[in-house]
Amino acid sequence: MQPNELRQKLHGVISFPCTPFKKDLSLDLDGLRKNLRALLKHPICAVVAPAGTGEIHCLSPVEHLAVLQTTVEEVNGKVPVLTAAGINPPIAADIAKQSAAAGADGILAFPPYYPSMEDDGIVAYYQGIAGATSLGMIIYSRDWFNPSPALVEKLAQQIPNLIAWKDGQADIRRYQMIRQHVGDRLHWIGGAGDDMVPAYYSMGIRTYTSSIANVAPKLSLRLHELASAGYAAELTRLMHELVVPLYALRAKRKGYEVSAMKTMMDLAGLAGGPVRPPLVDLRADEIKALQTTIEKWRPWL
Secondary structure (H helix, E strand, C coil): CCHHHHHHHCCEEEECCCCCECCCCCECHHHHHHHHHHHCCCCCCEEECCCCCCCHHHCCHHHHHHHHHHHHHHHCCCCCEEEEEEECHHHHHHHHHHHHHCCCCEEEEEEECCCCCCHHHHHHHHHHHHCCCCCEEEEEECCCCCCCHHHHHHHHHHCCCEEEEEECCCCHHHHHHHHHHHHHHCEEEECCCHHHHHHHHHCCCCEEEECHHHCCHHHHHHHHHHHHHCCHHHHHHHHHHHHHHHHHHHCCCCCHHHHHHHHHHHHCCCCCCCCCCCCCCCCHHHHHHHHHHHHHHHHHC
16 A cells, blocks of 8 residues: 555554464464454554554564554455564664565554663654565654754655654643644644544544544544534534543553553453553453453443
């Protein structure tokens, strides 16, 4: 898929599937297939696997490839499939190359492990990932990487196949400044969470990345529809009743943004399984609380 073709398809809800593990923490690829089949019954616009929600940080390159290949096979061209790459220049380039060969349609570039680099070093890092394939690339602004509008403009100018920007920090003021500075050279994606949909869409964004889509893609799509149409009352109700309480649980401990979603998947009859270290699973009392919470979600499952 050509970069501009990919860009044109990224409108609506982008799903970030969890990577299911068995009890011994080995990959559960059959479970992944089951999850993807349930997901693809709904009109999401793209899938990114594996990425942060898919615990890319604890997968080997071989496992990364297995997850991607399984996803490509199950999606079978219905929507674009992207995958994440990062850590350092050689690893990111190798992952990008093997992903392109496996049928990925695009690359989501994570920041490098080494933090707080000079702008020239940042540009060189992302140029290395983008230059490893002809695929379209999205830069994911997360963790320590919170660039200035001028740096984003420089990246857009010097990386031809950079097609989009995914915000992961929920700093709406900064994101608005970046968008105003760079304009429509890039496609802008809301990527800090389903709970940020009202804020993102109020500034004109119409694409967001959803972890809730792992459990209730119907709800993710409804949030997109309501926010796009400006139906504030129903959107606010769904936020207060369903989304914000889940995000409050996710915020209780580091890594719970993955652990909570995998537990919900298990409760909903999908394949979640445990998380791998350094993430930790939910405690027994938290699982019990989530069992009560998910009953409110039943109409959306």
